[in-house]
Each structure stands twice: as C-alpha cells, then as structure tokens.
Amino acid sequence: MSNRSPFARAAFIVSLVIAVTGSLLALSPLPAGAHAIVDLQKSDAVVGQTSAMTLEIQHGCITGGGGTVKFVAQFGAAFGAVTAGTVPGWTSVVTAGTTTKTPSGPTVTWTTTGAAQPFSTPLVVPLTVRWPNRAGAYGIVVSQTCSNPADETVWGTPAQPATAGVPSPPLTPLATVCVLPARLTKASTRSKKTIQAIEHLCATVR
Numbered sequence: 001m002s003n004r005s006p007f008a009r010a011a012f013i014v015s016l017v018i019a020v021t022g023s024l025l026a027l028s029p030l031p032a033g034a035h036a037i038v039d040l041q042k043s044d045a046v047v048g049q050t051s052a053m054t055l056e057i058q059h060g061c062i063t064g065g066g067g068t069v070k071f072v073a074q075f076g077a078a079f080g081a082v083t084a085g086t087v088p089g090w091t092s093v094v095t096a097g098t099t100t101k102t103p104s105g106p107t108v109t110w111t112t113t114g115a116a117q118p119f120s121t122p123l124v125v126p127l128t129v130r131w132p133n134r135a136g137a138y139g140i141v142v143s144q145t146c147s148n149p150a151d152e153t154v155w156g157t158p159a160q161p162a163t164a165g166v167p168s169p170p171l172t173p174l175a176t177v178c179v180l181p182a183r184l185t186k187a188s189t190r191s192k193k194t195i196q197a198i199e200h201l202c203a204t205v206r
Contacts, residue, residue: 036073036142036155036175044185045177050080050130055175057144060119061153062171066146067116068123074141075105078206080130082106087125089114116147135181137202139174158205178202 037056045051060067075082077097082105084092090110097105110125117123132138141156155172162168180201184194 035173036140036144038140038175038177040177045129045131045179046185047131047135047179047181048133049182050128053127053129053177054124055127055140055142056122056124057117057142058122060117061144061146061151063151063153066148066151067118068112068144069116069147070109070111070145071123072110072143073108073127074143075107075129076132076138076140076206077103077105078132078134078138079105080132082108082130083128084108084110085126085128087123090123090125092125119146131177131179132206134206135179135184135201137176137178137205139176139205142175174205176205 035058037058039054039056041052041054043051045053055073057068057071075097079097082094084094087110090112093109093111095107095109097103097107108127139156139158141154143152143154143156145152153172156174157170157172158174158176159169160166178198178201180198184190184197184201187194190198
C-alpha cells in the first residue's frame with residue numbers, strides 16, 4: 001500500500017490526467033464548474049518548447065452575478081513569451097515579465113469592446129506559450145472582473161487537503177499546468193516507470 005500523503009496522491013491524479021490527455025482539470029465544488037480552465041489541446045507542455053493552449057472562464061464572478069468585462073492571466077517568471085490569439089468582441093494586451101528583485105512573467109489582459117460576457121456564457125481564449133525550462137507543475141493566476149453589479153474573483157488558490165474552515169478543492173482553484181521533459185512525452189503509451197516520474201515532477205506547484 002502506498003505511503004504517499006493524501007496531498008501527493010491527489011496531486012498525482014490531477015497531474016496524471018494532464019499528462020495523459022494533454023489538458024488541465026481544475027477542480028471546484030461550485031455547481032457550474034466555476035474556475036479558470038487550461039486546455040493544452042491534446043499536446044503536452046514540454047520543457048523549453050512553445051505550443052498552443054486555451055484558457056476558459058466558465059462564467060461570471062462568484063458573487064454579484066454580473067457579466068465579465070475583463071480578465072487577466074498572470075504567468076510566473078519561469079514562463080517565456082506568451083502570445084494571445086484573437087477573440088471577437090475582446091481586445092488583449094500582453095505585458096512582458098520583469099527581471100527586478102521580484103521577477104514576474106508575462107501578463108495577458110483581455111477587455112471587452114462591447115457588452116459584458118453574460119454570466120452563464122463561457123469565454124475561451126487561445127494562447128501560445130513558451131513553457132518553462134524546468135519540468136514541474138506551474139500555476140497561472142487568473143483574475144476576473146465583472147459588472148452590474150461590480151465584482152472581482154481571483155482564481156489562484158493552490159489545492160491542499162481540507163482542514164477546519166479550509167475546503168478542498170478550494171473555492172477559487174489555481175489553474176495548473178504540468179510541464180514535462182521531452183523524454184517523458186515520446187511514448188504513445190506510458191509505462192509505470194514513466195507515470196511515477198510524472199508523479200514526482202508534478203506533485204507540487206512551483
């Protein structure tokens with residue numbers, strides 16, 4: 001019987017699904033699947049390489065009930081260049097990361113050019129990302145601004161085991177990507193050894 005901690009086992013399940021399907025599962029107890037979702041388009045995120053992904057905002061902010069008028073994706077300092085694709089009715093601005101005392105990665109800000117995105121209508125935006133040069137699990141913090149009434153939700157809470165007053169999964173889960181070394185992505189069917197290596201690499205968010 002495995003002696004892994006409950007968190008390690010839970011993290012493995014998520015990272016394994018990411019690795020096998022090429023997409024991210026961000027778990028949440030909210031009934032409408034309320035979270036920011038990363039989809040890697042059936043292609044693994046590979047160390048140092050560039051590939052496509054989509055970011056989906058499933059509905060409006062948690063409280064307030066208003067439609068979405070802006071959202072921001074903040075990538076960590078380990079990420080390379082990020083390019084935003086075109087979405088009708090929205091404009092995007094990419095801000096390069098900084099190398100200051102507290103370095104940060106690229107930031108992408110989307111703003112509606114017309115009416116707010118209705119509360120119950122998902123919004124999917126395409127991105128091209130250069131993945132970090134080191135394998136592991138990386139978070140992408142997403143903040144969402146709504147109107148009528150105004151509200152903001154930040155999807156950025158890492159998963160952890162439940163404790164008193166702290167639910168699991170969290171109400172505002174952090175979207176997470178498992179970045180793999182090329183050697184672990186070559187086989188069409190992954191061996192037990194490869195799965196264990198992926199578990200080790202992606203058990204903790206960097």
